[in-house]
Amino acid sequence: MRTSPRSPVGRWRWLGWLTTAALLQAEDAGKPPPVFAACHVCHEPAGNNKLGPNLAGIFGRKAGTVPGFRYSRAMARAKIVWEEKSLDEFLADPQRLVPGNIMPYPGLADERQRKALIEYLKTLDPPEAAR
Numbered sequence: 525m526r527t528s529p530r531s532p533v534g535r536w537r538w539l540g541w542l543t544t545a546a547l548l549q550a551e552d553a554g555k556p557p558p559v560f561a562a563c564h565v566c567h568e569p570a571g572n573n574k575l576g577p578n579l580a581g582i583f584g585r586k587a588g589t590v591p592g593f594r595y596s597r598a599m600a601r602a603k604i605v606w607e608e609k610s611l612d613e614f615l616a617d618p619q620r621l622v623p624g625n626i627m628p629y630p631g632l633a634d635e636r637q638r639k640a641l642i643e644y645l646k647t648l649d650p651p652e653a654a655r
């Protein structure tokens with residue numbers, strides 16, 4: 525019988541690396557990227573509304589629909605669902621996508637940071653009541 529050119533030990537080591545990589549990724553998921561600190565001043569990822577509406581379940585939700593938050597007319601009337609493209613456009617230049625909205629934030633030019641933010645926003649579960 526011929527022995528396999530790849531030793532079983534080598535294969536296991538590979539699996540070990542894969543598992544470690546997967547675990548590291550899982551740990552990263554759900555953590556806010558550093559840039560979220562700027563948003564956190566006005567937005568809670570879950571719970572109360574602050575100066576801005578809470579962001580629980582933001583991904584896939586219609587704009588301007590958090591109960592109890594007083595939106596601008598512009599945001600309340602915006603016919604937008606928050607997903608990759610709309611969030612990316614909004615975060616890049618809030619006034620361009622929703623003219624007249626009252627979010628006091630000039631926009632985030634860095635595409636990579638916007639993407640990191642959106643990945644994070646995706647992980648925010650909707651509040652109990654809305655599930």
Ligand code: HEC
Pocket residue numbers: 559560562563564565566567575576577582586587588589590594595596597598599600606615624625626627628629632641
């Ligand atoms: C200085 C306060 C402030 C900061 C900073 C801020 N926001 Fe806002 N945000 C608001 C306000 C106020 C609104 C509601 C705007 C309106 O009604 O016109 C809003 C609205 C939003 C909405 C729409 C919410 C909905 O329910 O439709 C999203 C999404 C959002 N902000 C994300 C962000 C993210 C991500 C950041 C960080 C890059 C950020 N905001 C930074 C105050 C802020």
